[in-house]
Amino acid sequence: MSAPSSQQVLDALGRIKDPDLGRDVVSLGMIKELDVSPQGKVSFTFELTTPACPVRDRFKSQAEDAVGEIPGVTGVEVRMTANVRPAFMRPKPSEVLPGVKQTIAVASGKGGVGKSTVAVNLAAALCKSGASVGLLDADIYGPSVPVMTGSKVVPQQSNGRLLPIDAHGMKLMSFGHINPGSEPTIYRGPMVGKAIEAMMVQVDWGQLDYLVIDLPPGTGDASLTLAQAVPLTGVAIVCTPQDVATDIAIKALQMFRKLNVTPLGLIENMSWYVCPSCGHRHEIFSHGGAESAAKRLGVPFLGAIPLEEGIREDADSGTPVVISRPESAGAKAFVEIASQVAARTSIQSFRQLPVINVH
Amino acid sequence: MEITWEDGSRSTLSGEQLRWACPCAECRGEAGMAGRLSRVKTLSDAELRIRDVTLVGQYALQIAFESGHATGIYTFSLLRHLVA
Numbered sequence: 001m002s003a004p005s006s007q008q009v010l011d012a013l014g015r016i017k018d019p020d021l022g023r024d025v026v027s028l029g030m031i032k033e034l035d036v037s038p039q040g041k042v043s044f045t046f047e048l049t050t051p052a053c054p055v056r057d058r059f060k061s062q063a064e065d066a067v068g069e070i071p072g073v074t075g076v077e078v079r080m081t082a083n084v085r086p087a088f089m090r091p092k093p094s095e096v097l098p099g100v101k102q103t104i105a106v107a108s109g110k111g112g113v114g115k116s117t118v119a120v121n122l123a124a125a126l127c128k129s130g131a132s133v134g135l136l137d138a139d140i141y142g143p144s145v146p147v148m149t150g151s152k153v154v155p156q157q158s159n160g161r162l163l164p165i166d167a168h169g170m171k172l173m174s175f176g177h178i179n180p181g182s183e184p185t186i187y188r189g190p191m192v193g194k195a196i197e198a199m200m201v202q203v204d205w206g207q208l209d210y211l212v213i214d215l216p217p218g219t220g221d222a223s224l225t226l227a228q229a230v231p232l233t234g235v236a237i238v239c240t241p242q243d244v245a246t247d248i249a250i251k252a253l254q255m256f257r258k259l260n261v262t263p264l265g266l267i268e269n270m271s272w273y274v275c276p277s278c279g280h281r282h283e284i285f286s287h288g289g290a291e292s293a294a295k296r297l298g299v300p301f302l303g304a305i306p307l308e309e310g311i312r313e314d315a316d317s318g319t320p321v322v323i324s325r326p327e328s329a330g331a332k333a334f335v336e337i338a339s340q341v342a343a344r345t346s347i348q349s350f351r352q353l354p355v356i357n358v359h
Numbered sequence: 360m361e362i363t364w365e366d367g368s369r370s371t372l373s374g375e376q377l378r379w380a381c382p383c384a385e386c387r388g389e390a391g392m393a394g395r396l397s398r399v400k401t402l403s404d405a406e407l408r409i410r411d412v413t414l415v416g417q418y419a420l421q422i423a424f425e426s427g428h429a430t431g432i433y434t435f436s437l438l439r440h441l442v443a
Contacts, residue, residue, distance in 0.1 A: 231417040260418035
């Protein structure tokens with residue numbers, strides 16, 4: 001018996017219908033590289049629109065049966081493929097922040113402990129020491145950096161990329177710059193990830209010694225996107241002394257440990273308050289909670305920052321306290337913490353990142 | 360795929376081994392639903408051939424297969440577990 005013609009094979013396959021698209025798989029162009037050998041062996045590629053095709057296995061057996069029934073066919077080989085060829089969902093690591101030497105995340109888990117205040121002053125203190133510093137506000141829903149740095153301006157564009165905003169010698173980018181005013185950003189999680197990725201990839205950060213990243217509260221989308229998109233040098237965790245804050249800070253720290261991001265240490269904010277009228281030191285939120293948590297977890301304690309009216313006033317008026325009142329106890333605490341952070345990141349710069357060679 | 364670990368040891372994993380170990384939600388299943396890998400018995404050659412590998416942060420590798428499947432994020436500890 002002679003081998004069947006290609007047309008006979010296509011006619012047989014043309015009886016298979018795609019249930020979703022409502023047409024036969026031949027006219028949909030799903031059958032490719034059809035070959036019929038003189039011995040009657042039929043082989044072809046069955047190209048699906050998605051590798052996750054729910055009827056993939058059914059298609060394969062239908063195709064094998066339909067072709068197998070043609071007189072003269074001695075064998076059927078069906079290669080199932082899909083023509084969806086997405087690139088990686090994320091940019092290659094080399095495309096993210098290529099000119100940035102150290103990336104330092106500031107996180108807390110819990111909200112309202114002063115992450116942004118710490119991030120802004122940490123960045124300002126590093127900048128004062130002579131380093132080139134950027135500050136990325138990754139809090140999409142509640143961006144505080146524009147107010148705290150007096151930089152409520154819309155970023156300029158150049159060659160299709162956003163230029164960071166210059167303020168106090170630092171380069172800044174916040175969603176509060178991109179979406180200014182009182183309009184809220186109403187995003188679901190995956191959009192938050194995209195927005196943070198865009199602030200890294202589509203902003204021309206240039207050459208920086210340090211990029212400080214102010215993370216929103218929580219152990220979800222924002223932190224995860226960041227830890228996946230860049231090999232972070234480390235993360236500094238901010239908390240207030242009381243148990244309700246340290247408990248959540250520990251969760252944040254353990255999350256970063258799971259993602260192999262080095263904890264640079266814990267920072268205790270709102271550690272004490274000196275009453276301007278009586279001169280007494282009050283420990284409103286307790287004291288030493290972060291230090292004992294750091295000991296328990298085996299991570300460095302980076303320092304404590306007092307609760308000061310000046311820190312709040314200067315944040316509201318747009319100048320970090322380390323610049324406006326360098327002699328205040330708060331400013332001194334920030335500078336000391338910044339040098340601790342810088343020392344820890346220097347140690348990290350000797351770490352070796354995995355090298356991938358694709359042949 | 361060849362891996363040289365920090366401790367100097369070396370491992371080799373085939374595309375086939377890696378594809379069947381894909382940890383993504385579609386392959387493993389989620390919210391009580393069975394994943395694709397528990398429903399199929401065979402995978403095509405294109406599904407098993409590695410096209411590209413990229414680093415995810417500093418904790419995992421993302422592996423793209425010729426079929427276009429690239430949703431699996433293989434943590435270093437998973438990879439180590441696979442060769443153990």
